[in-house]
Amino acid sequence: MSNVGPTANSGPVWRRIPSGIWALGFVSLLMDVSSEMIHALLPVYLVVGLGATALTVGIIEGIAEATASITKIFSGALSDRIGRRKELAALGYGLAAVTKPIFPLAPTVGWLVTARFVDRIGKGIRGAPRDALVADISPPELRGASFGLRQSLDTVGAFLGPLLAIGLMWLFADDFVSVFWVAVIPAFLAFGLIVFAVREPRRQEGLRQVRNPLSRRELALLGTTYWWVVAVAAVFTLARFSEAFLILRAEGTGLPLMLVPAVLVVMNVAYALSAYPAGALSDRMDRVTILVIGLGLLIAADLVLALAPGLLGIACGVVLWGLHMGFTQGLLATLIADAAPAELRGTAFGMFNLITGIALLAASVIAGALWDGVGPQGTFLAGAAFSVLTIIGLYPLRRRLNARKGG
Template identity: 65%
Template sequence: MNSVPHSRRRHSLALIPRSVWALGFVSLLMDISSEMIHALLPLYMVSVLGTSVLAVGLIEGIAEATAAFTKVFSGTLSDRLGKRKLLTVIGYGLAAVTKPVFPLAPGLEWLTAARFLDRVGKGIRGAPRDALIADVTPAELRGAAFGLRQALDTVGAFFGPLLAILLMWLTASHFQTVFWVAVVPAFMALYVLVAFVREPDKPAATSARAAPLALRELARLGNRYWRLVMLATLFTLARFSEAFLLLRGQALGLAALWAPAVLVLMSLAYALSAYPAGALSDRIGRQGVLMAGLALLVMADLLLAWLPGLPGLVLGVTLWGLHMGFTQGVFSALIADSAPEALRGTAFGVFYLVTGVALLVASVLAGGLWDWAGYRATFMVGGGFALITLAGLWFTRR
C-alpha cells in the first residue's frame, strides 16, 4: 500500500485538469440539491411521519448500499466501453429527474422509493466519474485532484443545509417548499457536466478483454488493492450515516429549523480540510494522512458520546467533518494508485460495493443501538471500529 513516488514540485490548483474542476462544480451543485433534501429528510420522517430511528437507519443504509451495488456494474461497464462521461451523465441525469418526487411524495413509501432511485443515480455515476478523474490526472497530482473534487463536493454539502435553514425560516418550516427549490441546482449540475467535461483522447477501452468481473480479472487488481478494500470496510463500519449527527442534535433540543446547522458545520470542516489533506498525501504518503483521519474520528465519537450539551455536539461534529476531509479523497487516490489503468472503473466499483454493504450494516447497527441502548452506545461502537481500523493500517504500514 505504498503511495506513488512523492513529487517535490509544489502543488498548484492551476495544474489540475479543467475536467476535474468541472466535475468538482458538478458535484458542488448536485450536493447543494441533495443536502437541502437530506438535511431535513430524517427529521421529516421521524417528527412528521412518525418513523422510528431504526427505520431511518435501515432506509439510509439500503439507499447507500443500492448506490454501492450499482457502482460496481457501472464501473465495469465504463472499463469495457471506455465511455466514462456517458455513464456519468446518465447517473447525474437520473438523480436530477428524481428530485421532484420528494416534494410530491404523499407518504413514507414514496420517499423511500425516491431516495432509492436517487442513490441508483449516484451509483451509476460514482465509479466512472472517479475513474475519469484518474484518467485525466497525472499520478503525482491525484491526491490533490481527488481532494479538490471532495472539497467542492463538500462546499455544496455546506451550502445545501444552509439554504435549507434559510428557506425553513422563510416558509415557516414548510418542508415541501424547500424540496422544490432543491430541484433547480440538480439540473444546473447536469448542464455543467454535459457542456464542460471532456474525456481523455485515449480512454481505457477494453472491449477485447474478458469481462472485468471475471475472477481472473479481479485477481489482477492485486493484493495491495484488496488489502486496501479490507481496511476501508472496517473504516466504513465506524462511519455510519451522517443522519445520526442530525438526530444527536435533535436529542439536544435543536428545532427542525436549526438542525441542518449540524451538517453545515460538518461540511465546512470537511471542505476546508479535503484539498490540503489530499495534497499533503501526495507529498508525505497516503497512510499517514489516513491515520490522522482515523484518530480524528475516534475523538469525534468520544466527544459526541460523553461531552454534554452544545459544546460536545459542536466539537464532535467539527472533528467528524475533519476526519472526512482526511480520509475520503485519500481513499480515492489510493484506489487510483493501486488499480491497473484498464481496470480503474471496476476497481472503484468493487470498492464502493464492499464499503456500501458495510455502510448498510453500520447504519442498521447504529440505529438499533440507538433505539435499544441510547446514543452513547452508537458512538462508542463506532469509535471501537475506528480504533480497529487504525491498528490495521498501522500494521500494514509497518
C-alpha cells in the same frame, strides 16, 4: 472546456490541476447542493412529520447508500468494458435530477424510501465512472490533490445545501415540501454542466481491452494491495455510519427544528476545508500516516458526541467528524487509483463502493439498533471501537504499499 491544464512543476498546486477536475468538482458541488438540501431535512421529516423511528431512519439510509454502491460495480465495470467514462457519469447525474421531484410529491414513508432508492441509483451509475475519470485526467504526481480538490468542491455543495435549507425553512415557515421543490433546480444545473463542460481524455495507448471486468480473472488482476485497501476501508465504514445520526443527536440535545440542518453545515465546512490540503499533503508524504490522523479525529469525534454535554459539545464533535472525513475520504479514493491497473479503474472503484456500501448498510442498522436499545452513547462508542480496529489494519497495509513502491 478543455481538460488539459498546466502540469509543470511550478506555481501553486491548485493551478496545476487540470481543468477537467475543476469541472467535475463543480458538477459534484451543484448536485450536492440539491441532495443535501433534502438530506439535511429528511431524517427529522421522517421522525417528526411521518412518525418513523430512529431504526427506520437507519434502515432507509443504509438501504439508500447500499443501493448506490451495488449499482456502482456494474457502471464501473461497464465503463472499463466500453473504455469510456463520461457518458455513464452524465447518465447518473441525469437520473438523479429527474427523480428529485419525487421528494416533494411523496405522501408516505414508502414513497420517500422509493425516492431515496431511485436517487441513489443515479448516484450509483455516476460514482465509479466519475472517480475513474478523475484518475484518468489527473497526473500521477497530482492525484492526491486532484481527488482532494474534487472532494472539497463536492463538500462545499454539501454545506451550501443545508444553509439554503435553513434559510428556506425560515422563508417557507417550516414547509418541508417547498424546500424539496427548490432542491430540484441545482440538480438539473449539474446535469447540464457535465454534458457541456467536461471532456473525456483519449484512452492511453497500449491499454489492454477488458472484455469481462467482473470475471474472476480480472478481479484477481486488481492485486492484493488493492484488496487490502478495500478490506481496511470496509472496517472503517463500520465506524462512520450515516450522518443522519449526527442530526438526530443534535435535535435530541435541544437544537430548534429550523436549525437542525446547521449540523451538516458545520460538518461539511470542516470537511471542505480539510479535504484538499490533506490530498495535496498525501502527494508529498506517506498516505497511510494521514489516514491514521483521520481515524484519530474520528475516535475523538465519537467520544465527544457520546460523552460531552450540551450543544457546544455536540458542535465540537461535529467539527471533529467533518475533519476526519476530509482526512480520509479523498485519500481512500486516491489509494484505490494508485493500486488498480488503469484499464480496470472503473471496476476497482465499483467493487470498492459495493463492499463499503454493504458495510455502510450494516453500520447504519447497527447504529439505529444501538440508538433505540442503548441510546446515543452506545452508537458513538461502537464507532470509536471500529475506528481502533481500522488503525490496526492500516499497519500491514503500510508495509504492502512500501513494498510496492520498492518493487
